[in-house]
Amino acid sequence: MPNGTFEQQEKQRGLLLKISYWYVTNRVLLRRILIGVLIGFGAIFWLYTIWGILDIYVISYSKTKEMFNELVTNRVRTQEWIAAHAPRQIQTESVRVFTTDGKYDFLTQITNSSPYYWAEIDYVFTFSGGETEERRGFILPNQEKWLAYLGYEADSRPGNAKLNITNVSWHLVDAHEVPNYEEWLLEHLNLSITDVEHTTDVVLEKDVVAKTKFTVQNLSAYGYYRIGFYVIAYRGATPSAVNYVSLDQLRTGETRAVEVSWFDSLGQVSKIEVEPEVNIFDEDNYL
Incomplete structure (x- = not known):
């Protein structure tokens, strides 16, 4: 080995x-x-x-x-x-202030020129020495709408009033769910406003006040739990007063008579404009 x-x-x-x-x-x-x-x-x-x-x-x-x-x-x-396709800044107009029954109403118009976005907004009306409480609103794509604050109490008329949008939350319209927004808008918000009447000699106790009546018919395919209406009184071509009324449970196909009472006679009124306000993107508001 x-x-x-x-x-x-x-x-x-x-x-x-x-x-x-x-x-x-x-x-x-x-x-x-x-x-x-x-x-x-x-x-x-x-x-x-x-x-x-x-x-x-x-x-x-x-x-x-x-x-x-x-x-x-x-x-x-x-x-x-x-x-x-980016959202565009919301445009604001000058603010008008009206006196009603010793209180003050603020009115302005805002415009959303974005065709692909709607927005939720927080806003206040500011003026020399103060501001209103913050409110929440919305504006649809390509929409011009009224915005108001009614019944503000102050010792003197608010001067230099402006709208201050404190927050904007943009929402992109889903092109798969809404391929044609104009058709979708007509399907979801088609209201007929007719028979608008305005009287200035309504006696309420000892006061003479104004009253506006109109008829609304819901021609859209959907009903709403709540829908609001801005009622604007004009003197000539200029807004002279603003009011707001809400309706509950307006069903599809329903026709309803609406009355709006003012707190004074408003004086001479040349035209009444009624503008509906409903957020058609709020699914919780559909019946």
Whole structure:
């Protein structure tokens, strides 16, 4: 057994000596082969790089330029699309202040020119030395609507009144649910206002006050738990007074007579405007 182990060790030593001798004998050749391989890889790399540069700036220059210009154009178009579809600032008009029964009513108009967004807003009417309580409202896409605060008590007439929108929450109209907003709007909010009458000689106890009557018919496909109406009295082409009335549970197809009482006679009135107010995006308000 010892002799067998010795012979095996001698064979291993002999093999190592042969390998060492071959390496020493061929070391220069191996070095040249390694250098050649490295040079080959370097040449391939530089040939590929030079070919890429030639392809970009010479062979395919016009195509590359066209692709680059297309990328720039698409980026500009994307920016233009984002700008065109972003919500726009709500526009406000000057504020009018009316005196009614010793109190003050504030009235203004706001406009949402965004066709893809509706908004919930918090607002106050400010004036020299004070402001009203904060109220919450809404405005639909592409809508111009009245906004009012009625019955503010003050010792003197509020001067320099302005509308201050303190917060805006924008809501994007889902194009999958509402592919055509104008048709969807007509389906959800189609109210007929007729038979508008205004009288200024109604006797209420010892006072002579005004009263406005009108008829509303719900022609839309939906009923509402609550719907409001701004009633604006005009003297000439200028609003001279504002009132507000709410109806509960106006069902689809229903016709209802509405009466609005004012706290004084209002004087000369040339026109009455009735504007409905209902948030058609509030699912909880549908019957």
